[in-house]
Amino acid sequence: MNTDLQADRRRIARDAIAIGVATGAYGLSYGAIAVASGLSVAQASFLSLFAFTGASQFALVGVVGAGGSVVAAGAAALLLGARNTLYAVRLADVLGVHGLRRPLAAHLVIDETTAMAVAQPDPADARRAFWYTGAAVFLCWNVATLVGALAGDLIADPAALGLDAAFPAAFLALMAPRLRERPALLAAIAGAAVALLATPFLPAGLPVLLAVVPALAITLWQRAAGRSVR
Amino acid sequence: MTALWVAVVITGAGCFLLKLAGFALPRRLVEHPAVRGAVELAPVSLLAALIAVGAFTTAHRLALDARAAGLAVAALLVVARAPFLVIVIAAAATAAGLRAVV
Numbered sequence: 001m002n003t004d005l006q007a008d009r010r011r012i013a014r015d016a017i018a019i020g021v022a023t024g025a026y027g028l029s030y031g032a033i034a035v036a037s038g039l040s041v042a043q044a045s046f047l048s049l050f051a052f053t054g055a056s057q058f059a060l061v062g063v064v065g066a067g068g069s070v071v072a073a074g075a076a077a078l079l080l081g082a083r084n085t086l087y088a089v090r091l092a093d094v095l096g097v098h099g100l101r102r103p104l105a106a107h108l109v110i111d112e113t114t115a116m117a118v119a120q121p122d123p124a125d126a127r128r129a130f131w132y133t134g135a136a137v138f139l140c141w142n143v144a145t146l147v148g149a150l151a152g153d154l155i156a157d158p159a160a161l162g163l164d165a166a167f168p169a170a171f172l173a174l175m176a177p178r179l180r181e182r183p184a185l186l187a188a189i190a191g192a193a194v195a196l197l198a199t200p201f202l203p204a205g206l207p208v209l210l211a212v213v214p215a216l217a218i219t220l221w222q223r224a225a226g227r228s229v230r
Numbered sequence: 231m232t233a234l235w236v237a238v239v240i241t242g243a244g245c246f247l248l249k250l251a252g253f254a255l256p257r258r259l260v261e262h263p264a265v266r267g268a269v270e271l272a273p274v275s276l277l278a279a280l281i282a283v284g285a286f287t288t289a290h291r292l293a294l295d296a297r298a299a300g301l302a303v304a305a306l307l308v309v310a311r312a313p314f315l316v317i318v319i320a321a322a323a324t325a326a327g328l329r330a331v332v
Contacts, residue, residue, distance in 0.1 A: 038234070043234065046238055047242055050245070051245035052246075056241065064237075073237055074237045074241045077244075081244065081245040081248045085251050085252040089260060090252075092253045092255075114273050162325035162327075164297055164325065165296065165321045166325075168280075169322070170317070170318045171281050174314070175277055175278065175281075187272075191279040193282075195280075195282050195283050196287065199283060200292070207279065210279075211276050212276065215268050215275040216272075220264060223267070
């Protein structure tokens, strides 16, 4: 039993570190792109420390780099950050944090920590996965941002390393065990379909948010059917 | 303070508050069974959407490229129950390899 627990811990720590390192590689390119787009090193790092949500940060520097207004840049970033609200609603009960740990936990609610937490079969592992992944990603992301911002063009293109394919693969691997339940599988397929269909027509961030609609619809349908599809 | 600094600070604060808002939502609301079910399923839907957008779109357009091949390899390895690290590295190597060759 005890060795099981240790094996579990090791597995979670190993996966968390892997995600942290991969995120760090992205952080290098974020730092470099941020400075190339006209942000100062301090501004690039400020966002990594306080916004701490990669997609939003890339969106902001992307809009600024393309010569867009700072209002448009901030709006794009916030739109992409809105999915973290939905993650936090889901994680609130699992994490059960109060007092000062609450803002700390909230700060770490991102795609990677949510995917790791919801992939675990029991709440204790879910909490462990959340904190380990949050710590690994926060550390790697911030160190990498600073290095990338200072080193600039030294950093390889993430696409050349296949990193842009690594993240979808990682999220798929984390979600896979849950997809054995029918409602979850349906929600995943419908969520992906809705986001892809909406992508050509909506600003970045909204298509992914829209995926919450099938999750709601499937829940309502299950209740109306008066049975669990499980 | 420059306009860019204002945008950076507001974005930092806004992104944090968006996360905190999810924790602060009244539990009474979240405990309603219908909401509860949707909250359980939402991360699965959102992460699946994130996978799809990350693998199959480029700047508002649908795209089929090396990322799709990487994701396909990942899916096969998931079915074969390969370890997490193997799946992630194989997907990245597939995409990078294809780009190097083509």
